[in-house]
Amino acid sequence: MLLVPVKSLKPGMSLAQAVHHPSSDGCLLLNKATVLTSTYIDRLCEMQVSHAWIHVPGFEELDDVVSESVSSGHLGLFDAINSSIDCLERRIAVEINLEQYRTAVRGLLSDIVEHADHEVVTHQLASCGSVLAGHLANCSYLSLLVGAHMSGYLRRQRSALPPQVAENTSELGLGALLHDIGKIPMPDELRNRCILDPESEWPEYRMHVQAGYAEAREHISAIASNVLLNHHQRYDGSGFPLRESREPGRPATPLDGSQIHIFSRIVAVVDAFDHLLCPDGTIVPTIVAIHGMRQSKLAGWFDPVVVATLLRLVPPFQVGSVITLSNGSQAVVVANHPEAPCRPRVRVLSAPVEDVGSCASRRVLDLRMSRSMFVAAIDGVDIRKYLFTGELEPVPVDPSEMRQCATLPAGGS
Ligand SMILES: [Fe+2]
Ligand SMILES: [Fe+2]
Numbered sequence: 473m474l475l476v477p478v479k480s481l482k483p484g485m486s487l488a489q490a491v492h493h494p495s496s497d498g499c500l501l502l503n504k505a506t507v508l509t510s511t512y513i514d515r516l517c518e519m520q521v522s523h524a525w526i527h528v529p530g531f532e533e534l535d536d537v538v539s540e541s542v543s544s545g546h547l548g549l550f551d552a553i554n555s556s557i558d559c560l561e562r563r564i565a566v567e568i569n570l571e572q573y574r575t576a577v578r579g580l581l582s583d584i585v586e587h588a589d590h591e592v593v594t595h596q597l598a599s600c601g602s603v604l605a606g607h608l609a610n611c612s613y614l615s616l617l618v619g620a621h622m623s624g625y626l627r628r629q630r631s632a633l634p635p636q637v638a639e640n641t642s643e644l645g646l647g648a649l650l651h652d653i654g655k656i657p658m659p660d661e662l663r664n665r666c667i668l669d670p671e672s673e674w675p676e677y678r679m680h681v682q683a684g685y686a687e688a689r690e691h692i693s694a695i696a697s698n699v700l701l702n703h704h705q706r707y708d709g710s711g712f713p714l715r716e717s718r719e720p721g722r723p724a725t726p727l728d729g730s731q732i733h734i735f736s737r738i739v740a741v742v743d744a745f746d747h748l749l750c751p752d753g754t755i756v757p758t759i760v761a762i763h764g765m766r767q768s769k770l771a772g773w774f775d776p777v778v779v780a781t782l783l784r785l786v787p788p789f790q791v792g793s794v795i796t797l798s799n800g801s802q803a804v805v806v807a808n809h810p811e812a813p814c815r816p817r818v819r820v821l822s823a824p825v826e827d828v829g830s831c832a833s834r835r836v837l838d839l840r841m842s843r844s845m846f847v848a849a850i851d852g853v854d855i856r857k858y859l860f861t862g863e864l865e866p867v868p869v870d871p872s873e874m875r876q877c878a879t880l881p882a883g884g885s
Contacts, residue, residue: 473535474804474825475595475792476526477851481513482826489525489538491516492547492596522755523595525792528825530833531804537791539590545580546596546613552576553649554605557656570691577645581616592617592786597746598755604655604663607746612649614742614782615735619644622781629734644735646692647699651739654684654700666747667704667711668764678704678712695735702727702736703743708772737775741782744770757850759788759814763858788858789816789847794825796849798856803837814847814859815839 473488484507491502501519502512516524525538556569584590597610619626619641630638655663662677685701705711709728732740748761762783764770787808789795795818797803802825803818815838822833839845848856 473525473538473792474528474531474794475523475790476794476825477523478513478516478521480794480826481508481516481524481526483508483510483513486527487524488527488535489540489543491521491524493519493521522598531792531819534792534804534806537591538593539583539587541583542580542587542590543593543596545576545583546609548576549573549580549612549649550606550609553608554603557605573646573649574642577612577616577642577649580613581620581642581645584613584616584620588620591791594749594758594761594786594790595755598749604652608649608652610746611651611739611742612645614746615648615738616641616645617785618738618742618778618781619735621785622777625777625781626734629730641735643693643695644699644738647696647735648739648742650684650688650692650696651699651703651743652680652684653687654680654682657683666743668744668747668751668770681713695733698733699736699739702732703739705732705736706740706773707732707737707775710773732775734775734778738778741765741774741778744774745782745786757788757853757855757858758786758790759850759855759858760853762786762788763860766860783813784810787816788813789850791816793850794821795847797837798844798846798848806836809840812840812861814861815842816847818847 476485487502487504487506487508490500490504493499493501501516501521502508506512552569552572552575556572592614597614623639626641627635627638658676658680662674662680665674665677681701681704685697688700689697701713704713705727707729709726711726714724714726745761745765748764749756749758765779765783789805789808791805791808793805795803795805797818797820802821804821804825805816806819807817809815809817817836817838817840820833820835820837822835837845839847846856846859848854
């Protein structure tokens with residue numbers, strides 16, 4: 473199966489995965505195996521669904537890359553928190569749905585552990601992230617994912633605890649799921665802000681951490697409520713909230729480094745990443761969000777071990793994605809290399825992806841082995857300026873390839 477932009481769908485294509493509403497209550501729009509008609513495609517466009525998984529003969533090897541149980545577990549979190557937001561807006565206590573949250577977090581956590589190598593479907597994250605419930609569900613999922621892949625670090629950071637307790641991330645998932653509930657009573661202009669905006673310094677915006685903490689602290693554990701209070705404390709000691717000094721007359725002091733609980737440090741990272749995937753309600757290619765995490769403005773804000781873990785788990789180009797190579801041809805990502813994330817293994821298409829019956833070819837290209845060929849665009853967006861090698865250096869680009877790229881389809885960069 474391949475991940476195809478909705479604008480490239482054609483009648484007669486068959487869905488390899490169900491399609492859910494991107495910003496409503498996670499409701500099912502189309503079942504797996506539905507054969508698309510032009511009416512269905514028009515409706516998906518109207519609902520701003522960005523991509524769909526499509527059966528394409530010759531690409532059956534990719535059918536297992538996406539874990540359906542993890543995807544539906546993520547949407548289960550979305551359902552759990554979204555159905556509560558109306559109640560929470562009416563100031564009904566958060567405790568009413570606690571058991572539902574806990575069940576959803578536990579279920580997703582066990583699926584993440586069981587499908588440890590599953591691909592992170594960033595399109596699903598970005599679709600959900602435009603609304604608060606989606607953002608909370610995304611952060612809970614990504615926090616559990618990161619936590620599951622850094623158990624050694626968790627043990628070291630929580631060394632006073634027995635190892636099994638230190639590795640237990642269910643309270644992390646719950647804290648992440650509720651981390652922004654203090655925004656619920658806020659007007660939209662504040663609710664939709666994030667720490668990456670200059671307005672995040674507004675006192676009214678900063679209040680959401682104390683408000684959420686006050687709302688939830690009596691109903692959830694101290695560890696989970698600590699996430700609500702401290703997810704905007706930055707590793708370098710900036711951020712908020714400030715706390716009263718224990719010594720009279722001394723200025724208020726922020727937490728920094730390992731003084732900030734590891735669960736709050738994890739949520740701080742995934743919170744920023746989720747906002748970068750869907751800035752201003754617009755979905756961007758994953759590599760753009762990854763580039764955003766590496767911008768100098770954020771230097772020092774986050775625990776570098778957590779950032780490195782997240783970026784290892786979320787490759788710039790998802791397996792199954794259709795990309796445009798620097799020579800203008802289309803290809804499908806079939807495998808990623810952790811040591812060279814921007815140089816995946818691809819299969820070059822012999823025809824446009826819209827031509828599902830004949831686009832598959834046997835021509836595999838490992839971009840690690842190519843000096844001049846690279847991924848130049850995805851979803852019509854020129855991504856050359858976002859490419860990086862192992863660390864931060866740009867991928868060396870052959871000038872002749874740059875000329876060929878000038879003919880690539882235009883898109884927002
Ligand atoms: Fe927040
Ligand atoms: Fe947030």
